[in-house]
Amino acid sequence: MLYSLHVKNLALIKEQEIEFSKGLNILTGETGAGKSVIIGSINLALGAKADPSLIRTGEEYALVELVFGLENDYQKNFFKDMEIPVEEDDTVVIQRKIMPGRSVSKVCGENVTSRQLKEISNVLINIHGQNDHQELLQKKKHLEILDDYCAASLSPLFDELSTSYKRLKEIESELSKTNIDEDKRLREQELLEYEINEITEANLVEGEDEKLENSYRRMTNSRKISEALSTVTNMTASCDDNESASDMIGRAARELSSVSGFDEELGSLLDQLTDIDNLLSDFNHSLSGYIKDLEFDDEEFKETEDRLNLVNHLKDKYGATIEAVLKSLEDKEKRFEALSDLDSYKNKLSAEYDKTRKEVLNTCKEISDIRQKEGKVLQEKLKEALVDLNFLDVKFEIAINSDENNLSSRGYDDVEFMISTNPGEALRPLDQIASGGELSRIMLALKSVIADRDDISTLIFDEIDAGISGKTAWKVSQKLGQLANEHQIICITHLPQIAAMADTHFMIEKGVDDGRTVTSIYGLDDDSSIKELSRLLGGEVVTDATITNALEMRKMALESKGA
Structure with a gap:
């Protein structure tokens, strides 16, 4: 609400x-x-x-x-x-x-x-x-309306159909690729063999590109990193040249230790300072290890650079990520295998196509049966609603035509609303019959039923x-x-x-x-609402007659609602 x-x-x-x-x-x-x-x-x-x-x-x-x-x-x-x-x-x-x-x-x-x-x-x-x-007036809307009405029953079938229909289209695409002459098959097979070897010989490992990029970035910036870490070491680690953070914290701990026995709270502060001293010691140990690992020779740098260039070349050629390159390799190997025995592969695809198409048709039949059954219920309800809306001699029918050659992810049905609003007239498509006012009432009937x-x-x-x-x-x-x-x-x-x-x-x-x-x-109270009804009935000038008519109309409305 x-x-x-x-x-x-x-x-x-x-x-x-x-x-x-x-x-x-x-x-x-x-x-x-x-x-x-x-x-x-x-x-x-x-x-x-x-x-x-x-x-x-x-x-x-x-x-x-x-x-x-x-x-x-x-x-x-x-x-x-x-x-x-x-x-x-x-x-x-x-x-x-x-x-x-x-x-x-x-x-x-x-x-x-x-x-x-x-x-x-x-x-x-x-x-x-x-x-x-x-x-x-659009037929595709008629299908949507009927499916909305049958949604509870159709939803699981649409999920099932979507999967099988997608696979059917994939098989169709693969089958179309088997219609090639011998020369083209050999050329494609030769190219695939080269590409498969190129990727396979690289021995790619998922995630190695990120590690390589990080190593290469560290090596190319090693001088700048080394200078920064040297400064950090001088500031935090003990050395002969100057007093470091480690020296100062150690001296502070000794000073605090000399008086900690006088107050328990001082003992707690000493524990905290000792923890800081230990953390700084661990940090300096890790820093020393990093500086040692920073050392590399020209050969190691060249190997890293060459490997990174190879990985990036393959990514540019076969996929944006190593995962995509390896997926491309898998697809190429499948295609190469198919081309190696094309007739056998084509027969296998054809058999799978027939099986999948049968699954699709079976699901489409289930969907169509539900539409046929629910469509009869819906058309009767709509007819009743249209009679309530002053279509006294209306005929209404939901025409459902099935065509196995018109498959889609929504089934194989063509749905169209047919109507006759005058006695003796044949049912005809909605867009050939209904006026603007009739369309308004038909839409209201649909809304009220659905x-x-x-x-x-x-x-x-x-x-x-x-x-x-x-x-x-x-x-x-x-x-x-x-x-x-x-x-x-x-x-x-x-x-x-x-x-x-x-x-x-x-x-x-x-x-x-x-x-x-x-x-x-703004909201109207009962009196103001009657005045507005009078205006709608008679225009700008509100007379006693229009007021009386408005009151009578309001009374009829309340009676129809049972109020």
Whole structure:
């Protein structure tokens, strides 16, 4: 559930705090008042592209903050898996600060990437805008909708199919490489033999490049290191020329020892100083050993340099790391072996291809069977929902066509929504039938049916009422009211029929503050809500008649909700 939205310095909004409620939250206002900015700010917080021009003129940044409450185990486990610390009361704070040239997103105080933010938004909220109408006209969207409905059953099968389909494509690629003539095979085999020998003779060891680079760096800087260590030795180790740290600490220990018997606390201090003396002695011993190891001759330097050059040459040629070079060697050896007996290798691949393709087809069949079964259930539910939305004589069908020659990681089905909205008319593809208003209702029907199966508790509708009016608008209003029984709904509308169904009603309006235009939003009480309904019914002039109509409409809405 979305508890609140806080917006600062964004477009025409100076600073606003909106606290949403459960049920149906309705936002109304004049055209151009800034309703789109409210939904736009939520999208921005959830990772939409940020345009610096949205920052309010004269301000250094814009800020959007959302506060969500987690309502089910799926959401809670998701955040636990992402290792994002949620508040003890299961609240999640999403904040985005937009500055010229960059923006910063945080979730519960942790910086997150745009990809993480998208994943998070997908489990918290579902935003339906007017562009989604057009997506319904694309067949690939129909497949996505059906798969979302069947997600619980399909998910493990998709994981299985992804693995086998990937292997199938790899085998296809390998088989294509076997279609070469004899001369080309011999040339490739000869080159592979040279490369295999070049890598093998080097006797590479993982991690040796780092050791070589460290040794080479130490040797080339040996003079500078030696001078620095000589100075350190003079400062810390006992010598005849000057008094060192070791000499001074030793003398200090003797002085402290001479009086330590007078006080137990002095004995403790002496123990600490003795520890320091021992640590310094160990340090000087290690330093002496390092200086001794620093000695090398020209031959050792040349060997190190040559070995490092060889390793870097192989890395430049076969891979960025020794591990990559050794993997390249493994691949080349397999390819060389295959070319040595190409017919046998090709037959082996063909047998594996047939076996893997059979596995892929079997999984695709399982997926298709689930789609066929669940698709019939979904189409009946959608038909019922469409009837509720004033499609009185509607026919709706989810057409699923399978083609074994059209394999992909999602199966081999082609899915298309078919509809007839008039008696006697044949079923035809959605994009050939539906108008803008019909698309709005079909989308609402889809959302209401699928919402029963998902774990997202908050749905936002931006002008779901596009292209509808009258009785149809009332049907849409009732459907939103029903959906709000189980979900939090936030809906922007210009229709009084829908606004009348509000559990919480917000007004968005544009005004002037200190000589500048600002957009503000505030909650309406019952009387103010009736006045706003009257405005939506009759325009700017609110009359007794429009007030009466608004009261009657509100009464009908409450009765339909059982309030």
